[in-house]
Amino acid sequence: MLKWLLLIAAIYVLYRFFANDMLKKKKKDEKEDAEKLHQKVAAGEMVKDPECGVYISVDAEITVRDSDKVYRFCGYDCRDKFLQRLKEGGRQLPPQE
Numbered sequence: 001m002l003k004w005l006l007l008i009a010a011i012y013v014l015y016r017f018f019a020n021d022m023l024k025k026k027k028k029d030e031k032e033d034a035e036k037l038h039q040k041v042a043a044g045e046m047v048k049d050p051e052c053g054v055y056i057s058v059d060a061e062i063t064v065r066d067s068d069k070v071y072r073f074c075g076y077d078c079r080d081k082f083l084q085r086l087k088e089g090g091r092q093l094p095p096q097e
Contacts, residue, residue, distance in 0.1 A: 051078035051085075 037055060040046040046055045050071050060072040062079050073079040 047072050049074045049078055051082045 041055065045058055047058050048055055052074060054074045056072055056074050062073040062076060064071045064079060
């Protein structure tokens, strides 16, 4: 009986050791990803979708131009929601060229 208790305790200790190590690695990876995103935003390589808040490349193909300002979108759904919100607010954008 004592052997089994020691074996279970040893397995639990090993499990906690490896689980804690993997958790630390995951947190480190998430922190590095956040830092890379921040650097890309600061460098002007990434912009925020005004509708859903997702960061996308500055080279995104789905755009809406409002005078000098260009809005970039992650998808057509976000673009359509943005245009609908403007229309409901009584604002119309000039036709796209």
